[in-house]
Amino acid sequence: MWVLDGAPSHSNLLRFALNEDTIRDTTVLLTASMTTPWSIIDQLQAWARILHDHIDGLNLQPDSIKELRARTARRWLEYVEPGDEMDAIKQSSSTSTTSARSSRNLEEELTLPHNTLFRNTGLDIIVVITKVGRDLTRFDKLL
Numbered sequence: 001m002w003v004l005d006g007a008p009s010h011s012n013l014l015r016f017a018l019n020e021d022t023i024r025d026t027t028v029l030l031t032a033s034m035t036t037p038w039s040i041i042d043q044l045q046a047w048a049r050i051l052h053d054h055i056d057g058l059n060l061q062p063d064s065i066k067e068l069r070a071r072t073a074r075r076w077l078e079y080v081e082p083g084d085e086m087d088a089i090k091q092s093s094s095t096s097t098t099s100a101r102s103s104r105n106l107e108e109e110l111t112l113p114h115n116t117l118f119r120n121t122g123l124d125i126i127v128v129i130t131k132v133g134r135d136l137t138r139f140d141k142l143l
């Protein structure tokens with residue numbers, strides 16, 4: 001695990017954590033704090049931009065980055081909301097019995113919703129919001 005400590009000046013350390021050898025096994029964790037909720041989007045966008053620029057600067061083969069992006073898109077398409085597993089099983093079994101399409105043809109037919117992964121890094125990115133205090137849970141009840 002590599003921590004860049006939230007300072008964009010540390011972005012040059014990405015070269016040690018994320019390179020041609022490690023990209024396939026990398027998950028990125030972006031964190032933002034509720035101490036300044038008005039800046040969360042700006043913080044996340046800034047770090048996403050740094051991450052995109054770094055990945056664009058790697059000497060990855062076009063086929064390799066295409067494969068990583070396809071893998072990420074496939075995970076988005078196959079995602080099942082917790083609790084909806086039975087519906088997904090029913091849908092997948094009815095699809096497999098009604099047609100014998102290859103998985104490649106099925107992938108070509110499935111498309112992501114508009115503005116989903118429009119800048120696909122090929123990496124799993126998890127966003128964590130920290131410093132959520134108990135007072136904020138009371139705010140939730142007011143809504």
